[in-house]
Amino acid sequence: xxxxxxxxxxxxxxxxxxxxxxxxxxxxxxxxxxxxxxxxxxxxxxxxxxxxxxxxxxxxxxxxxxxxxxxxxxxxxxxxxxxxxxxxxxxxxxxxxxxxxxxxxxxxxxxxxxxxxxxxxxxxxxxxxxxxxxxxxxxxxxxxxxxxxxxxxxxxxxxxxxxxxxxxxxxxxxxxxxxxxxxxxxxxxxxxxxxxxxxxxxxxxxxxxxxxxxxxxxxxxxxxxxxxxxxxxxxxxxxxxxxxxxxxxxxxxxxxxxxxxxxxxxxxxxxxxxxxxxxxxxxxxxxxxxxxxxxxxxxxxxxxxxxxxxxxxxxxxxxxxxxxxxxxxxxxxxxxxxxxxx
Amino acid sequence: xxxxxxxxxxxxxxxxxxxxxxxxxxxxxxxxxxxxxxxxxxxxxxxxxxxxxxxxxxxxxxxxxxxxxxxxxxxxxxxxxxxxxxxxxxxxxxxxxxxxxxxxxxxxxxxxxxxxxxxxxxxxxxxxxxxxxxxxxxxxxxxxxxxxxxxxxxxxxxxxxxxxxxxxxxxxxxxxxxxxxxxxxxxxxxxxxxxxxxxxxxxxxxxxxxxxxxxxxxxxxxxxxxxxxxxxxxxxxxxxxxxxxxxxxxxxxxxxxx
Numbered sequence: 001x002x003x004x005x006x007x008x009x010x011x012x013x014x015x016x017x018x019x020x021x022x023x024x025x026x027x028x029x030x031x032x033x034x035x036x037x038x039x040x041x042x043x044x045x046x047x048x049x050x051x052x053x054x055x056x057x058x059x060x061x062x063x064x065x066x067x068x069x070x071x072x073x074x075x076x077x078x079x080x081x082x083x084x085x086x087x088x089x090x091x092x093x094x095x096x097x098x099x100x101x102x103x104x105x106x107x108x109x110x111x112x113x114x115x116x117x118x119x120x121x122x123x124x125x126x127x128x129x130x131x132x133x134x135x136x137x138x139x140x141x142x143x144x145x146x147x148x149x150x151x152x153x154x155x156x157x158x159x160x161x162x163x164x165x166x167x168x169x170x171x172x173x174x175x176x177x178x179x180x181x182x183x184x185x186x187x188x189x190x191x192x193x194x195x196x197x198x199x200x201x202x203x204x205x206x207x208x209x210x211x212x213x214x215x216x217x218x219x220x221x222x223x224x225x226x227x228x229x230x231x232x233x234x235x236x237x238x239x240x241x242x243x244x245x246x247x248x249x250x251x252x253x254x255x256x257x258x259x260x261x262x263x264x265x266x267x268x269x270x271x272x273x274x275x276x277x278x279x280x281x282x283x284x285x286x287x288x289x290x291x292x293x294x295x296x297x298x299x300x301x302x303x304x305x306x307x308x309x310x311x312x313x314x315x316x317x318x319x320x321x322x323x324x325x326x327x328x329x330x331x332x333x334x335x336x337x338x339x340x341x342x
Numbered sequence: 343x344x345x346x347x348x349x350x351x352x353x354x355x356x357x358x359x360x361x362x363x364x365x366x367x368x369x370x371x372x373x374x375x376x377x378x379x380x381x382x383x384x385x386x387x388x389x390x391x392x393x394x395x396x397x398x399x400x401x402x403x404x405x406x407x408x409x410x411x412x413x414x415x416x417x418x419x420x421x422x423x424x425x426x427x428x429x430x431x432x433x434x435x436x437x438x439x440x441x442x443x444x445x446x447x448x449x450x451x452x453x454x455x456x457x458x459x460x461x462x463x464x465x466x467x468x469x470x471x472x473x474x475x476x477x478x479x480x481x482x483x484x485x486x487x488x489x490x491x492x493x494x495x496x497x498x499x500x501x502x503x504x505x506x507x508x509x510x511x512x513x514x515x516x517x518x519x520x521x522x523x524x525x526x527x528x529x530x531x532x533x534x535x536x537x538x539x540x541x542x543x544x545x546x547x548x549x550x551x552x553x554x555x556x557x558x559x560x561x562x563x564x565x566x567x568x569x570x571x572x573x574x575x576x577x578x579x580x581x582x583x584x585x586x587x588x589x590x591x592x593x594x595x596x597x598x599x600x
Contacts, residue, residue: 010434010436010437011437012452012453013450013452092431096428096430097430098430098431222451224451225444225447225451226444228441228444229441229444231428231430231431232427232428232438232441233424233426233427233428235388235393235422235424236422236424236427238393239391239393239417239420239421239422239424240417240441240442240444240445240497241413241414241416241417241444241445242413242444243413281431281432285432285433285434285437286431286432286433287437289450289451289452
C-alpha cells in the first residue's frame with residue numbers, strides 16, 4: 001500500500017486522546033506563563049502558589065495580581081478562544097463550506113451592534129455585556145426564523161440559503177456598526193474600536209464563558225460521529241440513520257450560542273474560529289470525533305497565548321488580542337496550507 | 343432480504359410518475375431501474391430506501407412497513423448510494439469508506455477492527471486497495487464513484503439501492519463493478535437495485551428490470567422481457583432496434599426515426 005508521509009494517518013481513539021493531551025498540556029503551560037508574566041514578572045512557583053492562597057487571611061500584592069487580574073483574564077481568553085474555534089469547526093460542517101467562521105451567520109454583528117449602541121448610550125460595562133448578549137441572540141433568532149425551512153426540511157442541499165441568509169443579516173449589522181462609528185463622539189471611539197477588534201482587557205468574569213463552553217461540549221461531542229456522516233451530504237447521512245434535521249438544528253444552536261458567549265466575553269476576536277479548525281485538519285485530518293474537542297483546546301490555547309503576547313510585547317501598552325491572533329494566524333495558516341504537497 | 347412494493351404511486355407536482363406499482367424484489371435478484379430523464383428513478387430509489395413517502399401505497403422490507411423500522415436498524419438492512427456525495431474537505435479513501443460503518447458504531451463511536459476489515463474488503467473487491475491512503479479530493483470522478491460504491495458495500499446490508507452507480511466510469515470499470523454487484527447478489531444473497539442508462543449492460547448483468555416511462559407507466563419483470571426494443575422505444579420516445587451477432591445482442595438507436 002502506498003503511503004505518503006504528509007497525509008494524515010488514520011484516526012482512532014488513542015491517537016485522538018494523544019492529540020487532546022498534547023494540546024491540554026500546552027494550554028496548561030501557557031496558562032502558567034500567563035499567570036507569571038506581565039508588567040510585574042513573578043517566578044513560576046510564586047504564580048502557582050498564589051492559586052492556593054485564594055482564601056488566605058493575608059493575601060499579598062502578588063496574590064492579588066494573579067487571582068484578580070491574570071487568572072480571570074487567562075481563563076476568559078481560553079474560554080472565548082475555545083468557543084470561537086468550536087463554533088467555527090461546527091459551522092464549517094453545517095454549511096459544508098471551508099470558509100465558514102463563527103461570525104459568518106451574523107451572531108457577532110448583532111452582538112457588536114447592540115454593544116456599540118450601549119457604549120453610545122454610555123452604559124456601564126455590564127450593560128455593554130448584556131447588550132452584546134442580547135444582540136447575539138436577536139441575530140440567532142432572526143436567522144433561525146428566516147432560514148428555519150432550510151434547517152428543518154432540508155432539500156437536496158439546503159445549506160446555500162442558510163449561508164446567504166446569515167451573510168446578508170451580517171452585512172446589515174455591518175452597516176449599523178459603521179453608522180454608529182461615524183456618529184460616535186471622539187471620546188468613545190477608541191473603546192468601540194477595541195471592542196470590535198476583540199479585547200480581553202477588563203474581562204473579569206470568565207465563568208459564564210467557561211460554563212457555556214462546558215455546555216456546548218456536552219451538547220455536541222456525543223454527536224461527533226454523526227457530524228462525520230453529515231459531511232457526506234444529507235441524503236447519504238439520512239440513509240445511514242442520522243436524524244439530519246434534528247442534528248442540523250442542534251449544530252446551529254450550539255455554534256451560535258458558543259459564538260455569542262465568546263463575543264460577549266471578549267468582543268469579536270478575528271481569525272481564530274476560521275483558522276484553528278483548519279490548522280488541525282491540515283495536521284491531523286478531518287475526523288470530527290477528534291476535531292471538535294481538539295478545536296476547543298487549540299482555540300483556547302491560541303487566544304490565551306495571543307493575549308499573553310498582546311499584553312507583554314509592547315508592555316506597558318497593550319494590543320487588542322484580535323490583532324495578535326490575525327497577525328500570527330495569517331502567516332502560520334498560509335505556511336501550513338502551502339507546504340502541503342498537492 | 344425481500345422488498346415488497348404495494349400499489350406505489352409517485353407524483354412530482356401535477357405529474358404522475360408511477361401509477362400503482364406492485365412488485366416483490368427478492369434475495370439474489372439484480373434489478374435495473376431504467377427510464378428517461380425525470381421519469382422518477384431517483385424518487386423511486388429514495389422511496390424504496392424509506393427516505394421519502396410515496397404519494398400512496400406502501401413499501402415493506404421483510405414484511406414490515408419501512409416506516410416502522412428504526413433508523414439505525416434500517417441502516418443495517420439496506421444501503422443507499424446517492425447520485426452525488428459531497429467532498430468539501432480532505433479525507434483519505436479509507437476514512438471515507440469507513441463512514442458507512444456508522445450504523446455499527448457503539449460506545450464513543452470509534453470504529454472497531456471489524457469495521458476496518460470490512461472497509462478493506464470492500465476496497466479490495468473494487469480494486470481500490472492501493473487507493474486507501476489517497477485523499478478523496480485528488481481522485482477523478484470515476485474513482486470517486488468507485489469509492490462511493492465501496493462505501494456502500496462495506497455497510498454489509500442485504501439490500502443495496504444504487505442511484506446511477508456506473509456514471510463517470512469507463513467501460514472496463516463499469517463491467518468490473520457490475521461483476522462485483524452480481525457476485526454480491528449471488529454469493530451473499532443480497533438484493534440489488536440500481537438505476538442505469540446503459541440498457542445493454544443492464545440486459546447483460548441484471549436479472550430483472552423496472553422500466554419507467556415517466557407518464558405513470560411501469561413495466562416490470564425479467565430483464566429480457568422488459569428491456570425489449572418495443573417497450574424501450576415506447577418508454578424513451580425514440581425507436582430502438584435489437585441487433586444480434588452470434589451470442590452478442592445490443593439495443594441500438596434506430597436509423598429510421600418514427
